[in-house]
Amino acid sequence: xxxxxxxxxxxxxxxxxxxxxxxxxxxxxxxxxxxxxxxxxxxxxxxxxxxxxxxxxxxxxxxxxxxxxxxxxxxxxxxxxxxxxxxxxxxxxxxxxxxxxxxxxxxxxxxxxxxxxxxxxxxxxxxxxxxxxxxxxxxxxxxxxxxxxxxxxxxxxxxxxxxxxxxxxxxxxxxxxxxxxxxxxxxxxxxxxxxxxxxxxxxxxxxxxxxxxxxxxxxxxxxxxxxxxxxxxxxxxxxxxxxxxxxxxxxxxxxxxxxxxx
Amino acid sequence: xxxxxxxxxxxxxxxxxxxxxxxxxxxxxxxxxxxxxxxxxxxxxxxxxxxxxxxxxxxxxxxxxxxxxxxxxxxxxxxxxxxxxxxxxxxxxxxxxxxxxxxxxxxxxxxxxxxxxxxxxxxxxxxxxxxxxxxxxxxxxxxxxxxxxxxxxxxxxxxxxxxxxxxxxxxxxxxxxxxxxxxxxxxxxxxxxxxxxxxxxxxxxxxxxxxxxxxxxxxxxxxxxxxxxxxxxxxxxxxxxxxxxxxxxxxxxxxxxxxxxx
Numbered sequence: 001x002x003x004x005x006x007x008x009x010x011x012x013x014x015x016x017x018x019x020x021x022x023x024x025x026x027x028x029x030x031x032x033x034x035x036x037x038x039x040x041x042x043x044x045x046x047x048x049x050x051x052x053x054x055x056x057x058x059x060x061x062x063x064x065x066x067x068x069x070x071x072x073x074x075x076x077x078x079x080x081x082x083x084x085x086x087x088x089x090x091x092x093x094x095x096x097x098x099x100x101x102x103x104x105x106x107x108x109x110x111x112x113x114x115x116x117x118x119x120x121x122x123x124x125x126x127x128x129x130x131x132x133x134x135x136x137x138x139x140x141x142x143x144x145x146x147x148x149x150x151x152x153x154x155x156x157x158x159x160x161x162x163x164x165x166x167x168x169x170x171x172x173x174x175x176x177x178x179x180x181x182x183x184x185x186x187x188x189x190x191x192x193x194x195x196x197x198x199x200x201x202x203x204x205x206x207x208x209x210x211x212x213x214x215x216x217x218x219x220x221x222x223x224x225x226x227x228x229x230x231x232x233x234x235x236x237x238x239x240x241x242x243x244x245x246x247x248x249x250x251x252x253x254x255x256x257x258x259x260x261x262x
Numbered sequence: 263x264x265x266x267x268x269x270x271x272x273x274x275x276x277x278x279x280x281x282x283x284x285x286x287x288x289x290x291x292x293x294x295x296x297x298x299x300x301x302x303x304x305x306x307x308x309x310x311x312x313x314x315x316x317x318x319x320x321x322x323x324x325x326x327x328x329x330x331x332x333x334x335x336x337x338x339x340x341x342x343x344x345x346x347x348x349x350x351x352x353x354x355x356x357x358x359x360x361x362x363x364x365x366x367x368x369x370x371x372x373x374x375x376x377x378x379x380x381x382x383x384x385x386x387x388x389x390x391x392x393x394x395x396x397x398x399x400x401x402x403x404x405x406x407x408x409x410x411x412x413x414x415x416x417x418x419x420x421x422x423x424x425x426x427x428x429x430x431x432x433x434x435x436x437x438x439x440x441x442x443x444x445x446x447x448x449x450x451x452x453x454x455x456x457x458x459x460x461x462x463x464x465x466x467x468x469x470x471x472x473x474x475x476x477x478x479x480x481x482x483x484x485x486x487x488x489x490x491x492x493x494x495x496x497x498x499x500x501x502x503x504x505x506x507x508x509x510x511x512x513x514x515x516x517x518x519x520x521x522x523x524x
Contacts, residue, residue, distance in 0.1 A: 114394055121393075129391010129403055131383075132376055141391055150412045151433055159429055164421045171413055 004136065005108045009042045012106070019045070025075050027180060028101065031187050035105055038194065040112040044104045044139065049179040050075050051172050053086050055094045058155055077173040080166040087165070090153040096165075098148035098172040100179045101125070101186075107138045116140040119193050123186035142186070146179060148172055266398065267370045271304045274368070281307070287337050289442060290363065293449050297367055300456065302374040306366045306401065311441040312337045313434050315348050317356045320417055339435040342428040349427070352415040358427075360410035360434040362441045363387070363448075369400045378402040381455050385448035404448070408441060410434055 013036065017023055024032045025048035035041040053072035071086035071094060072078075087094055107113035113130050120128035120142040127143035150168060153159060275298065279285055286294045287310035297303040315334035333348035333356060334340075349356055369375035375392050382390035382404040389405035412430060415421060 110394070114396075117393060127389055127391075127403075127405060129389075129393060129405075131379060131391060132372070134376075141389075143389060143391075147409065148411050149409055151430065154429055159426045160422055167416055167421055168413065 002108065005106075006039075008106065008137070012042050012044060027075065028103070028183060031103070031183065031190070034187065034190065034194075040108045041105050041116070044106055046103045047099065047101065048075055048183065049101045049176060050099050051078050051169075051176065052097050052099065053083060053094055053152070054097070055090045055092050055153075058093045077176050078169055080162060080169050083165055083169065084162070087152055087158065090158075091156045092153075093151060093155070094153040096148070096150045096152050096168060096172075098146075098175045100144035100146045100175070101142070101183050102144075103142040105140045105142070107140055110138060113138045113140045115193055115197055116142070116190075119186065119189045123189050124182045125186065144179070144182065146175055146182075148175060264370065267368075268301075270368065270399070274304050274306065289337065290365070290445060293365070293445065293452070296449065296452065296456075302370045303367050303378070306368055308365045309361065309363065310337055310445065311363045311438060312361050313340050313431075313438065314359050314361065315345060315356055315414070316359070317352045317354050317415075320355045339438050340431055342424060342431050345427055345431065346424070349414055349420065352420075353418045354415075355413060355417070356415040358410070358412045358414050358430060358434075360408075360437045362406035362408045362437070363404070363445050364406075365404040367402045367404070369402055372400060375400045375402045377455055377459055378404070378452075381448065381451045385451050386444045387448065406441070406444065408437055408444075410437060 024046060027048040028046055032043050032046055035043050051072070051074045052070065054068040055071050056068040069092075071089055072083060074082065083096070105113075105116055107116060110132075117128055117130055117140050120140065124146075125142045125144045127145050129141055129143070131139050131141070133139075148168075148171065151159065152165070286308060289310040290308055294305050294308055297305050313334070313336045314332065316330040317333050318330040331351075331354075333351055334345060336344065345358070367375075367378055369378060372394075379390055379392055379402050382402065386408075387404050387406050389407050391403055391405070393401050393403070395401075410430075410433065413421065414427070
């Protein structure tokens with residue numbers, strides 16, 4: 001199993017980046033580097049978060065997104081003026097979107113995927129989840145609920161005023177900044193979790209530390225590490241928003257999930 | 263493990279529904295019933311999909327959603343007129359949202375969760391994923407990418423015209439209808455997958471069919487069942503939209519995932 005994983009990883013790292021952009025976004029290079037530098041993980045796709053304007057055929061659903069024209073893409077904050085010229089090019093139904101950070105990480109073992117998922121939830125990425133293929137590929141998707149999707153034109157005609165577009169870019173920019181804070185939180189939580197996991201389980205080669213005094217894994221220091229998760233737990237608590245909801249059980253489930261390291 | 267699962271299920275089914283609404287939404291009663299009637303599953307929360315208008319404090323992020331005022335909620339299509347009176351009550355920043363079907367299903371074994379995940383992806387719910395707690399609770403979340411999130415007021419002031427709200431409700435209604443089609447597709451795919459799984463693996467009590475001729479699991483019929491998944495596969499194929507994307511590998515991953523039953 002391990003040999004298969006390393007072969008997959010090797011194949012992945014030797015491949016060309018086939019995305020539109022062709023490279024990892026600058027704001028998440030450190031995250032991708034950290035993961036690809038570990039024996040337990042490699043990334044298969046990522047986006048740091050972006051503000052986009054896409055023009056689709058009227059009445060088409062988002063399933064046909066591949067037929068859309070991309071009028072504007074920014075991985076940073078933007079202004080209303082940045083959008084006015086692209087939006088004027090719309091012939092169909094243009095939709096303004098903020099799409100937050102998304103990351104797909106292939107994981108060596110199920111426990112590695114659980115660690116990644118737990119860190120993601122604790123860092124505010126509440127729509128994260130695992131998938132397991134029949135060939136044994138285990139992938140954790142890190143996803144946020146933190147989006148924005150606003151129709152701006154219909155059949156090429158602008159439906160809102162300049163003032164609204166100005167307000168919209170402010171909202172999107174705030175979401176972009178919150179998104180970057182969450183990425184940083186995710187990176188820090190991930191570093192801590194990987195350090196604790198390495199110390200608790202030994203390195204991937206199963207070598208034990210030569211001298212117990214070399215290990216940071218004292219009771220006090222472990223508690224310090226754990227507090228990263230305990231402190232963050234409340235951010236991820238589900239709210240009783242669902243229509244049919246066993247919230248007390250959901251809270252417990254999440255606590256169980258978030259306490260993977262305790 | 264099985265005894266623990268059944269105890270969890272019993273506890274869940276004996277509990278009050280603590281959601282705002284207090285009951286399962288009508289459009290997904292058949293889905294929830296199907297799942298709770300199986301030994302491998304029970305649902306912990308669900309929403310059939312809804313159009314909502316929530317009023318939040320200006321500059322607050324969605325993390326503070328619990329402090330928002332709910333101005334409007336509908337689990338069916340709506341009109342601009344339905345919204346005008348609620349939107350007039352906004353004092354802060356009101357946001358119009360379409361939130362699609364979401365379902366959390368606790369699963370007995372990992373393979374049960376994989377089946378659920380595969381059916382979800384094949385039915386168009388591309389943001390679905392598993393979580394596994396340290397106590398062994400395995401939950402599949404069925405989630406769509408199919409949302410809408412539109413700021414409508416700032417500090418109580420309406421930012422758009424009545425015509426825009428009319429268009430917005432039309433877009434939301436289309437998404438609601440597509441959402442209901444996906445729920446139906448999910449229900450049908452789930453029924454087929456559960457039938458195939460039961461026939462292939464025998465019932466949960468591990469009794470084999472008494473007579474092989476009783477079984478539908480002939481080569482031709484198996485192919486018929488599988489075609490449900492094969493036919494749907496293209497809907498869920500990821501598009502090369504990510505900034506760093508190993509699309510060929512992602513496609514393969516998804517195929518692996520979607521081919522769980524082949």
